[in-house]
Amino acid sequence: MALAALDHVTREPAPAIANSVEAAVELEQVSVRFTTDRGTITALDGIDLTVRRGGFLTLLGPSGCGKSTLLRVVADITRPSSGSARVLGGAPSAARSRRDIGFVFQDAALLPWRTVLENVTLPLEVGGGAPDGRARDPHELLGLVGLAGWEKAYPHELSGGMRQRVSIARALISSPKLLFMDEPFGALDEITRDRLNEELLAVWERTGTTILFVTHSIYEAAFLGQEVLLLAARPGRVKELVPVDLPSPRRIAMRETPQFVALVSHLRRVLETC
Amino acid sequence: MSVTAHDTAGMGAFVEDDSAQRIYLAAKRRMLWRRRLLPVAALFALLAIWEVSVVAFGIRPFIAPAPSAVFKVLVSRIDILLVNLVPTAIEAVSGFLIGNLAAIAIATAFAYKDTLEEAFFPIAVMVNTIPVVAKAPILVLLLGNGMEPKIAIAAIICFFPTLVNMTRGLRDVNPQQLELMHVLSASPREVFQKVRLKNSLPYLFSALKIAASTAVIGAIVGEWIGSTQGIGALIIQATYNFDSPLLYATIVVGSVFSAAFFGLISWAESRVLTWNVART
Numbered sequence: 001m002a003l004a005a006l007d008h009v010t011r012e013p014a015p016a017i018a019n020s021v022e023a024a025v026e027l028e029q030v031s032v033r034f035t036t037d038r039g040t041i042t043a044l045d046g047i048d049l050t051v052r053r054g055g056f057l058t059l060l061g062p063s064g065c066g067k068s069t070l071l072r073v074v075a076d077i078t079r080p081s082s083g084s085a086r087v088l089g090g091a092p093s094a095a096r097s098r099r100d101i102g103f104v105f106q107d108a109a110l111l112p113w114r115t116v117l118e119n120v121t122l123p124l125e126v127g128g129g130a131p132d133g134r135a136r137d138p139h140e141l142l143g144l145v146g147l148a149g150w151e152k153a154y155p156h157e158l159s160g161g162m163r164q165r166v167s168i169a170r171a172l173i174s175s176p177k178l179l180f181m182d183e184p185f186g187a188l189d190e191i192t193r194d195r196l197n198e199e200l201l202a203v204w205e206r207t208g209t210t211i212l213f214v215t216h217s218i219y220e221a222a223f224l225g226q227e228v229l230l231l232a233a234r235p236g237r238v239k240e241l242v243p244v245d246l247p248s249p250r251r252i253a254m255r256e257t258p259q260f261v262a263l264v265s266h267l268r269r270v271l272e273t274c
Numbered sequence: 275m276s277v278t279a280h281d282t283a284g285m286g287a288f289v290e291d292d293s294a295q296r297i298y299l300a301a302k303r304r305m306l307w308r309r310r311l312l313p314v315a316a317l318f319a320l321l322a323i324w325e326v327s328v329v330a331f332g333i334r335p336f337i338a339p340a341p342s343a344v345f346k347v348l349v350s351r352i353d354i355l356l357v358n359l360v361p362t363a364i365e366a367v368s369g370f371l372i373g374n375l376a377a378i379a380i381a382t383a384f385a386y387k388d389t390l391e392e393a394f395f396p397i398a399v400m401v402n403t404i405p406v407v408a409k410a411p412i413l414v415l416l417l418g419n420g421m422e423p424k425i426a427i428a429a430i431i432c433f434f435p436t437l438v439n440m441t442r443g444l445r446d447v448n449p450q451q452l453e454l455m456h457v458l459s460a461s462p463r464e465v466f467q468k469v470r471l472k473n474s475l476p477y478l479f480s481a482l483k484i485a486a487s488t489a490v491i492g493a494i495v496g497e498w499i500g501s502t503q504g505i506g507a508l509i510i511q512a513t514y515n516f517d518s519p520l521l522y523a524t525i526v527v528g529s530v531f532s533a534a535f536f537g538l539i540s541w542a543e544s545r546v547l548t549w550n551v552a553r554t
Contacts, residue, residue: 020526076456076457077453077456077457096457096459099458101457103453103457106450107450109448109450109453110456111451111468111469111472112549112550113549113550117415123458123462126455126458126459126461127458127459127460127464128459128467154548154549155549170420
């Protein structure tokens with residue numbers, strides 16, 4: 001439905017050669033520990049990871065493997081207990097204050113007292129707004145996520161899938177270089193999820209944004225990612241980084257190809273040992 | 275619902291069917307009138323039973339006057355009733371404004387300074403549990419006679435529920451909304467204005483609705499303890515004179531004022547909380 005609207009969206013200018021080699025996200029021996037009444041929990045244990053610019057990494061693992069924590073470290077929401085995290089060559093906090101980071105939360109996190117349009121433009125009103133020339137047209141973005149005509153609706157009038165589309169439009173409003181998504185489609189029905197998966201890939205291809213995507217669905221991880229990072233639980237650690245070699249553009253029907261089925265069964269086998 | 279019909283029709287989810295729509299709307303209107311008229315009918319039935327019982331059992335007027343006797347007094351002595359309503363209304367409304375503004379200001383300070391909240395919020399919760407009628411005499415002793423102590427009583431009675439509710443509303447924000455504001459590098463002021471304040475409005479209005487009736491109770495209780503005018507004073511005088519019809523009429527006037535005040539706040543709530551009321 002929204003695919004036709006994509007034609008209006010212009011691709012970002014190609015990054016300079018020097019930038020294209022530079023990594024979007026680099027983690028070096030990152031550990032996160034939480035201390036509670038019942039003792040200390042190691043959420044992440046010595047994670048090494050590099051995501052290149054323009055990449056699409058999906059993070060997959062059992063609950064408690066720290067995949068959300070990893071996303072929160074690079075988004076500067078959680079600080080690592082040890083090790084170093086670098087985003088676009090600098091500290092995550094610097095990337096955050098430059099508005100290079102867009103974050104999509106699990107439950108959309110819309111402000112219920114704001115209309116759809118006001119929710120999408122919230123990032124332009126706070127924290128100094130978008131850097132010069134990077135603010136995008138909210139109407140165009142709502143068209144991109146298939147919500148043209150819903151500008152004046154309030155969040156409670158929308159379905160779960162529509163709310164999540166609003167939060168994606170909000171994350172894109174200041175043209176972030178990185179998009180971090182924490183199980184954004186986890187609460188949606190499978191048909192809506194499939195459609196949003198295809199649309200997300202289209203957005204990624206058009207904008208050249210680097211995406212880190214947390215999910216607990218093997219199919220979603222394999223379908224979306226250029227690479228799948230498999231994490232093991234207790235303590236959260238890297239089990240395997242699986243490159244995904246599927247042709248582009250990807251379509252939902254591709255899930256029935258032998259190549260995709262083989263990939264999924266490999267991911268499942270690794271997950272069973274996590 | 276603020277999504278207009280053509281918006282949703284454009285999405286293809288709804289079809290035009292005028293006759294079905296008419297039947298649906300007519301049924302909805304009937305339900306609405308039913309809900310409005312049934313309580314009114316029940317009220318008149320109860321008044322009729324009361325009237326008949328007073329006559330049938332020969333109950334003397336000073337023990338329980340018939341509704342018709344109360345109504346007669348309500349008409350014939352309306353001047354006295356209204357003259358006495360004025361001071362009570364001034365005390366209740368002034369107390370309401372002072373108490374709530376102070377509560378909102380302090381709740382805001384709590385939201386910015388955690389130390390203040392940790393130190394004083396538990397005390398506010400504790401004082402809030404003391405009943406109105408227990409607080410009033412203490413304040414009369416402290417503040418003496420005149421209109422000021424009544425305003426002070428009404429204000430203090432409004433103050434604590436609003437402080438407690440508003441503080442909760444400013445504090446109990448969805449953590450993901452706060453993380454979002456963090457990712458957007460929002461300043462504490464922006465977090466307060468764009469998230470906490472809006473989040474607290476439903477809590478604030480439920481406190482204001484409670485305060486609207488308790489402010490009137492506060493003023494009346496204050497007048498009981500030392501006053502020559504006002505609804506509270508009139509209640510005391512009528513009771514001592516065994517003038518039950520006047521007592522009941524006074525109570526009716528006080529209640530109507532209290533209900534009107536409550537209605538005004540509810541109306542303001544429905545105008546301000548458009549995103550919240552639309553859900554119910």
